[in-house]
Each structure stands twice: as structure tokens, then as C-alpha cells.
Amino acid sequence: MPEQPPAVNTYRYYYFGGGALKQMWQSIVNVIGGFFGTDQNDIDETTGLSVYEKNLVRSSWEQAMKNKKKFSVDIFMRLFTQDPPSQDLFDQLRGIPLDELAANRKMKAHAFRVAASLNTLVEGLDDIEVLIEMLNNVARTHFSHQVTKQHYDLLGKVLMEAFEDELKDKFNQRTKDAWLKAYGVMEKVMLGEYIELAKTANKSIPDSDKHRAGSSDVCKVTGLSTVEKDHIRKSWAALMKNKNENATLLIVNLFKMSEGAQDVFPKFKGKNPDELKKSIGVRSHGLRVLAALNSVVENLDDIECLVDMLQHIAHSHHPRGTSRKHFEDLGGVVIATFEEALGKKFTDDAKNAWAKAYGVILGVIKSEYENIEGNANEEKAEDAELAKEEAQTNGEVAKEAEAQKEGTEE
Known part of the structure; x- marks a missing residue:
């Protein structure tokens, strides 16, 4: 058995x-x-949800996630079908015909990210402080993208429709009511954060008739205005339309413009420009660099996340011999790649915005390099001190042993 x-x-x-x-x-x-202290009718004072309602939300979500790919894409297909202009809120999806969206890789990736976020929110229904902080972070991200209350209302509607289509009779009225209450709480928290953000930025809550490019508020940390962030995002979206070719172009430009950079990569060492342009390895590395830059662009409004990512980049590149000079050169390489790839579409405004943004990137990486090297020096000093103490201890032990030996001989 x-x-x-x-x-x-x-x-x-x-x-x-x-x-x-x-x-x-x-x-x-x-x-x-x-009978064991868990009353299913207990009401959470903050959310208004009972234990029973939370269980309904969790169990229905779990069932829907068994078919995650179809369910998450279905939500956005319904959203864009019922409100076509909302598709333009997503730079990476703008202009793609509706009949091609469901199979589009970028569409799927975004839908999966949203599903992952919803999953985290569902899991956090009992941890109110964490739940509110997560919702506030979602609000901060979407506030700058001009996502309005009308968009949140419609998202709630299509979410219910997607549940009904996926779960059929299992998505009964009790379950739907529980979800409507839960989603209403989520929306209320996010719109509350919108009000606080509007006060801080000294402007009104985003309205669907306004365009975010009209705002000139400046981030106190990065020094970037909303308009400058807009230039960065739009030029980046244009560059990524021809991602594979531009990934290779970026690395070829790096090796051409930054002395010694090619030698940091043993597999590329000694190759001429023509060989580099044909190299799958060059394109692969270029795509990784673009992916890192893409994360930077996506998190321009999430400073803590942005700094954490840049510090991670510093820690991964410092041991490989990537110098501060290489990162300094990369700024010029990025600008040159934009100019070569986009031509006149890469405007002076976009160029200046990227120069400012890269200055922020470089500052964080350089600062983290100093921390890494400072810690390494401290560790070396501690090792040296320990070695010195160990040598002294060994010497004292040796002297004591010698003295004992001489006493024994006498």
C-alpha cells in the first residue's frame, strides 16, 4: 500500500x-x-464582503483560471469590441485590426499581466492593507494613461460577461453579486486614489475627452514631465514596431561607438560589423537589452519599481566587467539608434526627453556601482582584519605550545 x-x-x-x-x-x-470560529456570515468592515462572498469570488476565479488564456483574452476582446477607442490607450495595441487582436502576442501578454494582477487582488481579499496598497498602485499607473471611471465601469461589465460565458450555470446570481460587490470595492479604492493624485498634480480627474499630452506636471524624482514621458513612450512604441532589426542595430552601434564594449562579450570578440549584423547571438542580446529598456519605459510612473530594476541591472553587469563608461556610452548609442531607425519621426522633443530619462537611468546605475564597490572594499577590509587576528592567534598558540614543550623537557 x-x-x-x-x-x-x-x-x-x-x-x-x-x-x-x-x-x-x-x-x-x-x-x-x-463551529470552529469562522462564521461564513462575518462581514469585513472595510470591504463589506462576508466570508461566504469571498469564498464565492475565490472559487469562481479559480475555475475561470483553469482556462486562463482564453478567459483573459476574452475580457479585452469584449472591452475593445464594446468601446473601440479604449484600444488606443495601449500603445502596443494601437492600430491592430480587431480581427487580429485575439491572436496577437502583445495582446495576449497584456491580458495575462492583467489576469495576474487580478489574481493577486483576489488572493489579498483578507489582507486589507496590502489590498489597498496594490489597488492604489494600479490607480497610479493608470491615472497617467487617462484611464477613466467609464473605462473601469466597462471593465467590470465585460468581466462579468466573460465569467458568464466561461462558467455558464456555475456563475450563478450569488456569485455574480459577490463579484459585483468585490469589483465595486476595488473600483472605489482606485477612484479614491485618483482624487488624491489629482490634488497632488493640481489637476482634475482624467476625463475621456482630455488627452494626457496636455499635462505638464513634473515628477519630483525623475524631473520628467507628463509630456516628456509621452514623447518617450510614443517613440519607444515606434522603435519596437521593428524590434528584431533594431535589436541588432542597437548592439552593432554599441560596439561601434563604445571602445572596448565588444571585448566584454567573448563570443562577439573579433567579429566584424557584417558578421555582427548576421549574428543570432547579437540579435538575442539586443532583444534582452530592449526588454530591459521596455521595463524602464513601462515603469516611468512607478519610481520604486524603476529604481529596483536599475539596481538589479547594476548588480548583474558589474561582475561582468561592464564599466561606468560603457553605460555612459549606451546613452548616446540609444539616441543614435532612434535617429537611424526612425529618421525625422524621432523629433527633438523626443530626443531631449530620452536624454533626460537616460540621465536618470545612468545616475541610479552609477550610484549602485558605488554601493557595490564600497561593500566589496568593506568586505576586503574585514577579511584582512580577520586574517590578521587569525595570524596573531596562531602565533600566540604556537608560542604557548613551544613554552609548554620547553617546560616538559626541563
């Missing part, structure tokens, strides 16, 4: 065993929970 799980793990064994067992066990827990 196979080894049975110990009694202490019985709950985990059945609850996480999957399928019918898991659903049956959850039903039992819901029924008898009150």
Missing part, C-alpha cells in the same frame, strides 16, 4: 488534492466553519 499522509497533514492532503475532493472539502469547511 502507498504511504498515507500523516494525520497532521490530512487537511492539506485533501484540500490540495485537486478537483472534486478540493471542492467537496471547501463545501464542508463552509458549512461547519462556524
Whole structure:
């Protein structure tokens, strides 16, 4: 007979065993929970959701996520079908015909990211402080993209439709009501943050009739205005339309413009420009650089995340011998690549915005290099001190042993 799980793990064994067992066990827990201090009718004072309603939200979400790819894409297909202008809020999706969207890789990637965010929110229903902070962060990201209350309202509507289509009879009225209440809480928190953001920026809450390029508020950390961020995002979207070719162009320009940069990569060392242009390895590395820059562009409004990513880049490149000079040169390389790839479409405004943004990038990376090297020097000093103490201790032990030996001989 196979080894049975110990009694202490019985709950985990059945609850996480999957399928019918898991659903049956959850039903039992819901029924008898009150006897053990978990009243299914207990109401969360902040969200207004009962334990029972939270369970309905979680279980229906879990069922929908069994077909995550179809479900998440379906939400956005419904959104763009019912409100075509909303597609233009997403630079990477702008201009793509509706009948091509469902199969579009960028569309799928964005839908999966939104599903992942919703999954985190569902998981955080019992941790109110974390839930509110996550929702506020979503609001801060979407505020600058002119996502309005009307967009949130429509998203809630198509989300319910997607649930009904995916779960059929399992998405009953009780479950739908629980979701409407949960989504209403989420929307209320985000719109509350919109009001605070509007006060800070000294402007009104985003309205669908306004365009974000008209704002000139400046980020106190990066020094970038909303208009400058707009120039960065639009020029970046244009560059990424021909991503593979421009990935190669970026690395070829780097090796041409930054002395010694090519030698940092053993597999590219000694290759001439024609060989580099044909190299799959060059294109692959260029795509990784573009992916890193893409994350920077996407997080221009999330300063903590932006700084963390740049510090990670510093830590990954410092051990490889990538110098400060190489990063300095990369700024000029990026500008040159834009100019070569986009021509007159890369305007002076866009160029100046990128120069300012790269100055921020460079500042964070240089600062982290100093921290890395400072810590390394401290560790060397500590190692040297420990070695010195060890040598002294060994010397004292040797002297003591010698003295004992001489005493024994006498």
C-alpha cells in the first residue's frame, strides 16, 4: 500500500488534492466553519464582503483560471469590441485590426499581466492593507494613461460577461453579486486614489475627452514631465514596431561607438560589423537589452519599481566587467539608434526627453556601482582584519605550545 499522509497533514492532503475532493472539502469547511470560529456570515468592515462572498469570488476565479488564456483574452476582446477607442490607450495595441487582436502576442501578454494582477487582488481579499496598497498602485499607473471611471465601469461589465460565458450555470446570481460587490470595492479604492493624485498634480480627474499630452506636471524624482514621458513612450512604441532589426542595430552601434564594449562579450570578440549584423547571438542580446529598456519605459510612473530594476541591472553587469563608461556610452548609442531607425519621426522633443530619462537611468546605475564597490572594499577590509587576528592567534598558540614543550623537557 502507498504511504498515507500523516494525520497532521490530512487537511492539506485533501484540500490540495485537486478537483472534486478540493471542492467537496471547501463545501464542508463552509458549512461547519462556524463551529470552529469562522462564521461564513462575518462581514469585513472595510470591504463589506462576508466570508461566504469571498469564498464565492475565490472559487469562481479559480475555475475561470483553469482556462486562463482564453478567459483573459476574452475580457479585452469584449472591452475593445464594446468601446473601440479604449484600444488606443495601449500603445502596443494601437492600430491592430480587431480581427487580429485575439491572436496577437502583445495582446495576449497584456491580458495575462492583467489576469495576474487580478489574481493577486483576489488572493489579498483578507489582507486589507496590502489590498489597498496594490489597488492604489494600479490607480497610479493608470491615472497617467487617462484611464477613466467609464473605462473601469466597462471593465467590470465585460468581466462579468466573460465569467458568464466561461462558467455558464456555475456563475450563478450569488456569485455574480459577490463579484459585483468585490469589483465595486476595488473600483472605489482606485477612484479614491485618483482624487488624491489629482490634488497632488493640481489637476482634475482624467476625463475621456482630455488627452494626457496636455499635462505638464513634473515628477519630483525623475524631473520628467507628463509630456516628456509621452514623447518617450510614443517613440519607444515606434522603435519596437521593428524590434528584431533594431535589436541588432542597437548592439552593432554599441560596439561601434563604445571602445572596448565588444571585448566584454567573448563570443562577439573579433567579429566584424557584417558578421555582427548576421549574428543570432547579437540579435538575442539586443532583444534582452530592449526588454530591459521596455521595463524602464513601462515603469516611468512607478519610481520604486524603476529604481529596483536599475539596481538589479547594476548588480548583474558589474561582475561582468561592464564599466561606468560603457553605460555612459549606451546613452548616446540609444539616441543614435532612434535617429537611424526612425529618421525625422524621432523629433527633438523626443530626443531631449530620452536624454533626460537616460540621465536618470545612468545616475541610479552609477550610484549602485558605488554601493557595490564600497561593500566589496568593506568586505576586503574585514577579511584582512580577520586574517590578521587569525595570524596573531596562531602565533600566540604556537608560542604557548613551544613554552609548554620547553617546560616538559626541563
